[in-house]
Amino acid sequence: MRALTLLFMLAGLAAAQNVTVIQNGIIHTVTQGTFTGSIVIRDGKIAEVGEKVMTPLGAKIVDAGGKHVMPGIIDCHTHIALDSINEGTISVSSMVDAGEMLNPDSKSIYQALAGGVTTANSLHGSANSIGGRNVLFKTRWGQNADGLLFKQAKPSLKIALGENVKRAGNAQGFQMPGTQSNLRYPGTRMGVEDVIRDAFTRAREYQKELKEYEAKRARGETALPVRRDLQLEPLVEVLEGKRLVHAHCYRADEILMLMRIFDDFGIKGVTYQHVLEGYKVAKEIAARGDGASTFSDWWNYKVEAADAIPYNAAIMQKKGVLVSLNSDDASGAELMRRLNTEAAKVMKYGGVTEDEALAMITINPAKQMQIDKWVGSIEVGKDADIVIYDKNPLSMYSKVEKVFIEGKQYFDRDNDLTARPKVEAQKKGLMQKEKETEKRNMPQTRRTS
Amino acid sequence: MKRIVISIAVLAAPLLAAENATFLIRNATVHPVSAPKMENASVLVVGGKIADVGAKLAVKGKVRVIEGKGLHVYPGMIDSGSPIGLSEISSVRETVDTGELGDFNPQLRAIVAVNPESEAIPVTRANGITAVMATPGAIGGRGSGGGIISGQMSLMNLNGWTWEEMEIRPGAALQMTWPVIVSGGGRMGSARMGARQTTFAEAKRNQEQRVQKLREFFEEARRYQAAKAAGAAGFQPDLKFEAMLPVLAGKLPVMVFAAREREIREAVAWAEKERVKLVLAGVRRPGQMTAEIAKKKIPVILGSTFATPLEEDDPYDEPFALPGLLVKAGVKVAFASFGTQFARNLPYEASQAVPFGLPYDEALKSVTLNAAEIWGVADRYGSVEKGKVADLIVTDGDPLEIQTQIKFMYIRGEQVDLESKHTRLYKKYLARP
Numbered sequence: 001m002r003a004l005t006l007l008f009m010l011a012g013l014a015a016a017q018n019v020t021v022i023q024n025g026i027i028h029t030v031t032q033g034t035f036t037g038s039i040v041i042r043d044g045k046i047a048e049v050g051e052k053v054m055t056p057l058g059a060k061i062v063d064a065g066g067k068h069v070m071p072g073i074i075d076c077h078t079h080i081a082l083d084s085i086n087e088g089t090i091s092v093s094s095m096v097d098a099g100e101m102l103n104p105d106s107k108s109i110y111q112a113l114a115g116g117v118t119t120a121n122s123l124h125g126s127a128n129s130i131g132g133r134n135v136l137f138k139t140r141w142g143q144n145a146d147g148l149l150f151k152q153a154k155p156s157l158k159i160a161l162g163e164n165v166k167r168a169g170n171a172q173g174f175q176m177p178g179t180q181s182n183l184r185y186p187g188t189r190m191g192v193e194d195v196i197r198d199a200f201t202r203a204r205e206y207q208k209e210l211k212e213y214e215a216k217r218a219r220g221e222t223a224l225p226v227r228r229d230l231q232l233e234p235l236v237e238v239l240e241g242k243r244l245v246h247a248h249c250y251r252a253d254e255i256l257m258l259m260r261i262f263d264d265f266g267i268k269g270v271t272y273q274h275v276l277e278g279y280k281v282a283k284e285i286a287a288r289g290d291g292a293s294t295f296s297d298w299w300n301y302k303v304e305a306a307d308a309i310p311y312n313a314a315i316m317q318k319k320g321v322l323v324s325l326n327s328d329d330a331s332g333a334e335l336m337r338r339l340n341t342e343a344a345k346v347m348k349y350g351g352v353t354e355d356e357a358l359a360m361i362t363i364n365p366a367k368q369m370q371i372d373k374w375v376g377s378i379e380v381g382k383d384a385d386i387v388i389y390d391k392n393p394l395s396m397y398s399k400v401e402k403v404f405i406e407g408k409q410y411f412d413r414d415n416d417l418t419a420r421p422k423v424e425a426q427k428k429g430l431m432q433k434e435k436e437t438e439k440r441n442m443p444q445t446r447r448t449s
Numbered sequence: 450m451k452r453i454v455i456s457i458a459v460l461a462a463p464l465l466a467a468e469n470a471t472f473l474i475r476n477a478t479v480h481p482v483s484a485p486k487m488e489n490a491s492v493l494v495v496g497g498k499i500a501d502v503g504a505k506l507a508v509k510g511k512v513r514v515i516e517g518k519g520l521h522v523y524p525g526m527i528d529s530g531s532p533i534g535l536s537e538i539s540s541v542r543e544t545v546d547t548g549e550l551g552d553f554n555p556q557l558r559a560i561v562a563v564n565p566e567s568e569a570i571p572v573t574r575a576n577g578i579t580a581v582m583a584t585p586g587a588i589g590g591r592g593s594g595g596g597i598i599s600g601q602m603s604l605m606n607l608n609g610w611t612w613e614e615m616e617i618r619p620g621a622a623l624q625m626t627w628p629v630i631v632s633g634g635g636r637m638g639s640a641r642m643g644a645r646q647t648t649f650a651e652a653k654r655n656q657e658q659r660v661q662k663l664r665e666f667f668e669e670a671r672r673y674q675a676a677k678a679a680g681a682a683g684f685q686p687d688l689k690f691e692a693m694l695p696v697l698a699g700k701l702p703v704m705v706f707a708a709r710e711r712e713i714r715e716a717v718a719w720a721e722k723e724r725v726k727l728v729l730a731g732v733r734r735p736g737q738m739t740a741e742i743a744k745k746k747i748p749v750i751l752g753s754t755f756a757t758p759l760e761e762d763d764p765y766d767e768p769f770a771l772p773g774l775l776v777k778a779g780v781k782v783a784f785a786s787f788g789t790q791f792a793r794n795l796p797y798e799a800s801q802a803v804p805f806g807l808p809y810d811e812a813l814k815s816v817t818l819n820a821a822e823i824w825g826v827a828d829r830y831g832s833v834e835k836g837k838v839a840d841l842i843v844t845d846g847d848p849l850e851i852q853t854q855i856k857f858m859y860i861r862g863e864q865v866d867l868e869s870k871h872t873r874l875y876k877k878y879l880a881r882p
Contacts, residue, residue: 107761107762108757110765111757111758111765114765114766279874279875279878280878280881282878282881283881297791297793297794298790299572299790299871300537300538300539300568300569300789300790301538301539301540301790302538302539302540302541303538303540303541305538306538307870307874309870309871309874309875310871311871311872311874311875311879315875315878315879318879331757332757332758333757334755334756334757335755337765338755338801341797341801341851344851344852345851347851347852348851348852348853348854349871349875350875390804391804394851394852395850395852396797396800396801396803396804396849396850396851397800397803397804397850398804399804399805416764416765420764423762427762
C-alpha cells in the first residue's frame with residue numbers, strides 16, 4: 001500500500017515536469033468567452049482553463065500578464081512548404097499527393113509559425129478540375145516531414161473550377177488556325193462540369209465493382225479481384241465520406257453547379273475555397289451545410305474576381321455558412337503571418353463580433369477540416385496549440401511573442417532576436433567556406449573544360 | 450429666354466460648389482499631423498480651403514455645421530505610387546495601361562490614361578485615401594514593362610469628372626527603375642520558367658550595358674538642352690528630350706526603384722553625378738547605404754511592408770522592421786501601394802511597421818505630410834493647417850487601425866461619396882430573401 005502511494009507520488013512529480021502554466025493572460029478561448037486567467041497544459045493537452053487554476057508544484061510558468069492568449073491559427077488553404085504544387089497535365093490528377101512534396105526545411109513554415117499559425121492545410125494547385133490529395137500539418141518547425149503531419153485528420157482532395165482550370169484548354173496568344181494539339185479539355189465552365197461528373201460517375205462504377213467483389217468473396221464464391229485504380233480510389237473515398245473536399249471556385253454560377261453535382265452523388269464534407277461570390281449563393285451553401293474559406297479583401301485581380309467584395313465573409317456568416325479565412329500563400333508565408341488582422345477586416349467590412357472574427361481563423365477552419373476535436377479553441381482536452389500576443393491580436397499594433405504546439409514552445413520572439421547575430425555569423429562562415437572551395441576547384445574546372 | 454437660363458446656370462455652378470465647400474466641423478479631436486492633436490476643436494472650411502483650426506472659432510454668417518463629437522479629423526491620406534485608373538483587372542492586358550514599350554519614355558504622362566470611372570477609385574477612397582501618385586509603370590506582373598524610364602508620375606485627387614479635374618501636379622516626378630543584375634538559378638528561378646540560364650558574369654555585363662545606355666541618354670539630353678539654349682541652326686524639337694529639361698534642371702525629381710544595397714549605391718552615385726533630384730523607391734535591403742541615404746537627405750518610398758523576407762534566411766520580420774530602421778537612421782519615408790487591388794490597405798502598410806519599431810507619429814506622417822513634402826505640395830496638402838486645401842477625413846478612430854470606419858471624406862472641401870461597387874453589392878445581397 002505504501003509502495004503504491006509512493007508510486008502515485010512519483011508519477012505526480014513526473015507529470016508536473018510535463019506541466020506548463022500560462023498565467024494571468026487575457027484568454028480568448030474563442031468558444032467559451034474571453035477573460036483574464038490561466039491555462040494548465042499537461043502532456044501537450046489543455047488540462048485546465050479558468051480565472052483561477054491549480055498550479056502544480058514544479059510546473060513551468062509562463063507569465064502572460066497583460067498579454068493576449070488565443071488558440072493557434074489554422075490556415076485552411078495554403079501551398080507553403082510544397083516542392084511542387086500542380087500536376088496539371090491531365091484534368092483528373094487525384095492519383096498524386098501533395099503530401100509527398102512536403103519540405104520540412106521550407107522557411108515559410110517558420111514564418112507562418114512566427115505569425116501564430118500552428119496548423120496549415122497545403123493544397124494541390126488549381127490547374128485542373130480534379131487535382132491531387134492535400135496535406136494537413138502542424139508548424140512543428142525543426143521536425144522532419146513525417147513529424148509535421150496532422151496524423152489523426154481525415155485526408156482531403158482538391159477540386160477546382162473556373163479560369164485557372166480553363167486556361168490549359170484555351171490557346172494563349174496567336175495560334176495557327178486548326179491547331180489545337182496542345183490544348184487540354186476542358187476549355188469552358190460547361191466542360192468543367194462534365195469532367196467532374198464523369199470522374200465521379202466512373203468512381204461510382206469502380207465502387208460498385210469493388211463491392212460486388214467483396215460480396216462474392218463474403219459468399220465464398222470465386223471472383224477475380226478488381227484491378228486497383230489509383231485515380232478513382234480517392235474519389236471513392238470522397239463518395240464514402242472518408243475524404244474531405246476542398247473546392248477552388250469563384251463565381252456564383254459555378255459554385256451552384258458544383259453543389260448540384262455533390263447533391264447528385266451524395267457528397268458531404270465540402271469546403272468551398274476562395275468562393276469570392278459565395279455571398280450571392282450563401283443561402284444555398286448554408287442549406288447543404290458546407291463550409292466556405294475565403295479572402296478578406298482580394299478583388300479584381302482577374303475577371304472572375306470582378307464582383308469580389310470584402311463583405312463576402314460577413315454576408316456568408318450572417319446567412320448561416322461556416323466561414324474561415326485563408327492565405328493561399330505559395331512561395332513564402334506572406335498572408336499567413338497576419339491572418340489575425342485579416343480577421344479584423346471582417347469586423348470592419350460587415351461588422352462581425354470579435355469572437356466571430358477570431359473563430360474564422362481558429363475553430364471554423366478546424367470544423368471545416370473536422371479537426372475541431374483536437375484544435376481550434378482553448379478548451380480542456382484539446383491540443384495545447386496556443387499563441388501569446390503582446391496586444392489584442394485584432395489590432396494592427398499587436399505582434400506574436402510565443403507559440404506553443406502541443407505544449408511545446410516552437411517560437412519565441414526574444415530567442416529569435418538574440419539568436420540573430422549567431423545565425424548571421426554562421427551564414428558568413430558558410431559563405432566564406434563556399435568561396436574557398438570554389439577557389440580551390442577553379443583551376444581544376446579550367447583543366448577539364 | 451433660353452440664353453438667360455444658361456447664364457444663370459453658369460453663374461450658379463461655381464457659387465454652389467463654393468457653398469458646398471464651406472462648412473464647420475466642431476467638437477472633434479483634430480489631428481493636424483504637423484502639430485499635436487487638439488481635443489474639442491473645430492475646423493472651418495471656406496471655399497474648399499481650411500480657413501481656420503482651433504478650439505473656439507469665430508464664424509461669420511450662416512455656415513453648415515458638422516457635429517464631430519466622438520469623431521476625429523485627419524488629413525486625407527496620400528498613396529505615393531499606384532497605377533490606379535491605369536490598371537483595372539491586372540491579369541487582363543486590355544485593361545492595363547502601364548508599362549509602355551521602350552527603355553526611355555520620359556515624355557509619357559500617367560494622368561492622361563487615368564480612367565476617372567475606375568472601380569478602384571471609390572474603393573480606395575473608402576479607406577481614407579484622397580490623393581495618389583499615379584504611376585506610368587507598374588511593379589511586377591503584367592504591364593510592368595522592361596523600361597528604365599517609364600514616364601511621368603502625376604499627383605492627383607481621387608475625385609473629379611475628368612482626369613484634368615483630378616490633377617494636383619501633372620508631372621510630379623519621373624518613374625525610373627535602376628537596372629538589376631538578373632541571373633537565373635534557384636529552385637523557383639528562371640531556369641524553371643524555361644529561360645536560358647545566364648552566368649553571373651553575363652548578367653553583370655548586361656546590367657552594365659543598360660546603365661551605360663542610361664548615361665548616354667542623359668548625355669544626349671544634355672546636348673539637346675545646350676543646342677536648344679544656343680538656338681543652334683537646324684535644331685529640331687524632340688518630345689523625349691523636351692521632357693528631360695526639368696529633370697536636368699533639377700526641378701523634377703526622379704523616383705528610382707532600387708531594392709538592394711548594390712543598386713542603391715549605384716543609383717545614388719549616378720544621381721549625384723547627373724545632379725538629379727533623387728527619390729528612392731522599393732528599398733528592401735539598404736545595408737550600409739542607410740546612413741548615406743539619411744545623410745544625403747534622399748527620401749524613400751516604401752511599398753512592401755507585407756512582403757516576405759527578400760531572402761529565405763533573412764529574419765522573419767525583416768519587411769516589418771525596415772521602415773523603423775530607416776526612420777531611426779534619419780530617413781524620410783512615405784508609403785505606396787504600388788498596385789490597385791490593395792491600394793485601400795495603404796494605411797495598414799504603415800501601421801504594420803509600428804509594433805516592429807516605426808514610431809506611430811512617423812507612420813501617420815508617412816501616409817500624409819511626408820508624402821506631400823516629398824512630392825513638393827506640402828504648402829497645400831498633407832496636414833490640417835490654416836490655408837491648406839481641405840482634403841480631410843472624419844473617422845471614428847485611428848485611420849491606421851483596420852477596425853476604424855471613415856465616416857466622411859472631403860476633397861477640396863467637397864463631400865465625397867464613400868459608397869462603391871463593393872458597398873452596393875453588399876447591400877443588394879444582404880437583402881436577398
